[in-house]
Amino acid sequence: MKKIFLLTALLIISVGVFAQGQKPIQSIPFEVFGDHIFIKVKVDGSEPLDFVFDTGDGLTVISQEVATKLNLSANHKVKKTSAGGSVTGALIDHNKLEIGELHVDDIEVYSLDLNHLEKLIGRNIDGIIGFDLLDKHIVQIDYDRMEFEIYDNNTFIYNGEGIKFDLKLTSYIPHIPAEVKLNNGEVLKGEYFVNTGAGTTVDFNTPFVDKHKIIEKTGKHYSYLTGGLANLETVHYEGRVVDFNINDLKFSNMPVGISQAKSGIQHSKKVFGIIGNNVLRRFNIIFDYKNKKMYWEKNSSFDEAFHVNTTGFDVQLSDDLTSVLVHRVYEIGLAKQEGIQVNDEILEIDGNSIKDMKLPEIKKLINNEGGNFKMKIKRGNEVIMIDVERHDLI
Secondary structure, three states, rough: OOOEEEEEEEHHHHHHHHHOEEEEEEEEEEEEEOOOEEEEEEEOOOOOEEEEEEEOOOOOEEEHHHHHHHHOEEEEEEEEEEEEEEEEEEEEEOOOEEEOOEEEEOOEEEEEEHHHHHHOOOOOOEEEOOOOHHHEEEEEEOOOOEEEEOOOOOOOOOOOOEEEEEEEEEEOOOEEEEEOOOOOOOEEEEEEEOOOOOOOOEOOOOHHHHHHHHHHHHHOOOEEEOOOOOOOOEEEEEEEEEEEOOOOOEEEEEEEEEOOOOOOOOHHOOOOOEEEEHHHHHHEEEEEEOOOOOEEOOOOOOOOOOOOOOOOOEEEEEOOOOOOOEEEEEOOOOOOOOOOOOOOOOEEOOOOEEOOHHHHHHHHHOOOOOOOOEEEEEEEOEEEEEEEEOOOOO
């Protein structure tokens, strides 16, 4: 019986690895931290560094702090357009990137301050990579096996049974068609950026929001702050739509973001919005930029529920990344009535210290469904205990 079980297990593994009829030229494990994908990248022979894999930006970036530690020489300051708006970074000379044993050559790497993103995401970010890898190779993100696989551009053939998309590229970012049904019954079809670097479900772009008066057609709302590669926070609103359809895939009563951005990809008139990693992580995805194709296969997370804020406040790390602070208190919810204030430092939740917890764990714990909890905070020199009530804000 044990032999039969072992044979079956090996067969399942083999099907997963060779579903496309060939081996990848490189396969490495990846980490999911919150809603973001991290892979290991070496720069000029360094130790492996933690890079965000982001299909939503055309720049390859290394943090200023890491560039200084590695003694990477900067050429000159360059102003570039990123997903979040214009950024100015130093172009690094003679860079060589390695992912596992794979060399990624002839790309430009820019040195930027990433501290603002580190505070929002909740950890050190050594760099960001996306288009420069996807332009040269085919990439598969396999969430079921937590493997990041890279295939040869010239020999890859997809033989799987996933949903095939014809993708287009605008400003180095892939986009595909989708359809939304608003709360008033209105159905709108358009293009959406596919953005693995966005920790959201779907965000509607500002021009689309203004033209179609999306805010008043998406039910109850609360506002929150978002950030990107450009060190600029913008206000978004969170609401819900009746349905969001991608090909034959329907997501009902889905929470969505409603952008108020004045620059970057969320101010683009060419697309309706972005599809973020809170949707994308429900699929094993193959990106084939050479042939302008994407393939999505449902994974084990497909049926997981979408969650919304339940407390009326959000948190991020302090500038030195050592403390967890209240970042914003929403206009709806009970947090304001309960006395929670911006920059309150969170010490304990229900008597448990958060000292050794990661920021995504803390956010999840705070926004668990139902029930109340006690939160110990520090405000100046005063330590305060607050009773917090949870309920869905929208």
